[in-house]
Amino acid sequence: RKEVEQDPGPFNVPEGATVAFNCTYSNSASQSFFWYRQDCRKEPKLLMSVYSSGNEDGRFTAQLNRASQYISLLIRDSKLSDSATYLCVVNGGSNYQLIWGAGTKLIIKP
Amino acid sequence: EAQVTQNPRYLITVTGKKLTVTCSQNMNHEYMSWYRQDPGLGLRQIYYSMNVEVTDKGDVPEGYKVSRKEKRNFPLILESPSPNQTSLYFCASSATAMNTEAFFGQGTRLTVV
Numbered sequence: 014r015k016e017v018e019q020d021p022g023p024f025n026v027p028e029g030a031t032v033a034f035n036c037t038y039s040n041s042a043s044q045s046f047f048w049y050r051q052d053c054r055k056e057p058k059l060l061m062s063v064y065s066s067g068n069e070d071g072r073f074t075a076q077l078n079r080a081s082q083y084i085s086l087l088i089r090d091s092k093l094s095d096s097a098t099y100l101c102v103v104n105g106g107s108n109y110q111l112i113w114g115a116g117t118k119l120i121i122k123p
Numbered sequence: 124e125a126q127v128t129q130n131p132r133y134l135i136t137v138t139g140k141k142l143t144v145t146c147s148q149n150m151n152h153e154y155m156s157w158y159r160q161d162p163g164l165g166l167r168q169i170y171y172s173m174n175v176e177v178t179d180k181g182d183v184p185e186g187y188k189v190s191r192k193e194k195r196n197f198p199l200i201l202e203s204p205s206p207n208q209t210s211l212y213f214c215a216s217s218a219t220a221m222n223t224e225a226f227f228g229q230g231t232r233l234t235v236v
Binding site for chain 2: 017104
């Protein structure tokens with residue numbers, strides 16, 4: 014089992030729709046969680062951190078479920094510019110490594 | 124402007140010819156790391172550095188070397204590149220090892236023939 018798993022997609026979603034995807038992690042001691050966005054062939058950039066109580070940033074909502082060991086990202090009123098690959102990142106363990114999921118590709122269609 | 128700079132952006136080389144990919148950050152970050160990204164595998168950490176003169180292996184260190192003689196620079200060295208090292212490489216830095224945003228360079232697309 015991979016340490017961090019994501020559905021690779023692609024998720025094909027019409028503009029204006031709501032889309033959600035999950036990411037599961039295997040290390041129950043993980044302490045920090047993030048969502049990054051990566052545009053094609055470009056560097057990843059932080060989208061948002063994920064807090065225990067859940068957090069929202071505009072159209073984006075992130076949630077953490079420690080019991081089931083997954084985090085989620087919800088995008089409301091999706092825009093064409095939301096098309097990208099979304100990377101789930103988990104930080105934990107004794108060596109502070111960031112463990113990256115392989116990403117979920119999202120395509121927003123007009 | 125706060126940034127991480129990698130060079131070169133693109134490189135085609137032959138098997139066995141030593142190469143260095145440079146990485147420099149201007150944010151006074153302590154923590155720096157190198158990743159490779161391959162289709163379907165996500166970002167895999169090659170080496171990381173907690174501070175000057177402190178480096179350690181990541182998940183896929185074989186065939187790579189690094190050094191951290193200055194805080195701002197963290198070069199990646201391939202002593203004898205092989206075709207299986209063809210990949211997209213990213214350097215990243217963050218203020219500390221945990222709970223802080225990682226800033227990435229623009230990537231280096233390496234092809235070894």
